[in-house]
Amino acid sequence: MEILRFRAFTRPDDAQSGNPAGVVIDAESLSEADMLTIAADLGFSETAFLFDIAPDSARVRYFTPRAEIAFCGHATIASGVVLARQGAASMVALSTNVGVVPVEVSPDRATLTAVETSVEPLDPEALVELLDALRLTPSDLDPALPPAFIRGGNPHPLVPVRGGVLNRLDHDAEAVLRLQDSQGWDGTIPVVHRISGARFASRNPFPRGGIREDPATGSAAAGLGEYLRQGGHLAAPGEVTIEQGAETGRPSSITVTIPKSGRIRVTGTGEELY
Numbered sequence: 001m002e003i004l005r006f007r008a009f010t011r012p013d014d015a016q017s018g019n020p021a022g023v024v025i026d027a028e029s030l031s032e033a034d035m036l037t038i039a040a041d042l043g044f045s046e047t048a049f050l051f052d053i054a055p056d057s058a059r060v061r062y063f064t065p066r067a068e069i070a071f072c073g074h075a076t077i078a079s080g081v082v083l084a085r086q087g088a089a090s091m092v093a094l095s096t097n098v099g100v101v102p103v104e105v106s107p108d109r110a111t112l113t114a115v116e117t118s119v120e121p122l123d124p125e126a127l128v129e130l131l132d133a134l135r136l137t138p139s140d141l142d143p144a145l146p147p148a149f150i151r152g153g154n155p156h157p158l159v160p161v162r163g164g165v166l167n168r169l170d171h172d173a174e175a176v177l178r179l180q181d182s183q184g185w186d187g188t189i190p191v192v193h194r195i196s197g198a199r200f201a202s203r204n205p206f207p208r209g210g211i212r213e214d215p216a217t218g219s220a221a222a223g224l225g226e227y228l229r230q231g232g233h234l235a236a237p238g239e240v241t242i243e244q245g246a247e248t249g250r251p252s253s254i255t256v257t258i259p260k261s262g263r264i265r266v267t268g269t270g271e272e273l274y
């Protein structure tokens with residue numbers, strides 16, 4: 001077994017960029033309690049535990065410092081980079097709790113093909129509670145992009161907002177956590193602003209993951225891609241860039257490729273965390 005520390009969705013020439021993740025390889029000997037302890041000791045939003053590693057496949061489980069979750073995008077990108085550096089094939093099938101995720105890997109970059117994504121209306125009562133927990137009001141919402149409930153491996157309530165709102169976002173972490181726990185929202189709360197047609201800024205409160213805010217969220221990015229496609233908010237095929245994490249001191253960049261049909265792809269770079 002080996003415990004590695006990587007950062008995913010990095011930016012060029014910025015040693016502080018990217019979302020940190022633990023990657024534990026050859027984790028067959030670990031119990032669930034062991035994995036939770038390691039994730040808590042590392043203190044990152046998620047740690048990936050890899051089992052049954054073969055040149056073109058592996059089994060992976062993801063843990064926050066609080067609990068196991070079904071999927072994690074940035075830890076998947078980090079895992080892909082780790083596997084490539086250990087001599088994996090250029091395409092690796094990762095078996096996760098939400099299904100098999102094909103990942104194109106290289107020593108400094110990976111592209112995951114998201115599990116089936118979906119978009120549903122966000123329950124109006126849940127939206128009222130969520131806005132209150134985020135310390136936002138209905139007037140802060142973007143009238144062109146309605147709130148929604150999205151899935152890209154994890155469930156996320158998506159909150160598109162007007163310009164200027166992200167700069168003053170100061171959520172009530174305890175209230176957000178209570179709502180996440182009561183609703184079973186394992187994923188982050190993506191609060192997004194459309195800067196231009198193919199460029200988004202995002203902030204992702206994540207108290208359920210044991211942190212105040214997530215620097216880069218691959219599953220939310222995949223869900224956003226599906227939201228844009230289904231709602232006709234972007235001409236497909238297309239590509240968008242999501243900027244996230246600056247407020248955490250970990251600026252990150254996520255690229256989302258949106259085909260006319262089929263599964264969304266999420267790309268990011270990865271580097272070892274020193």
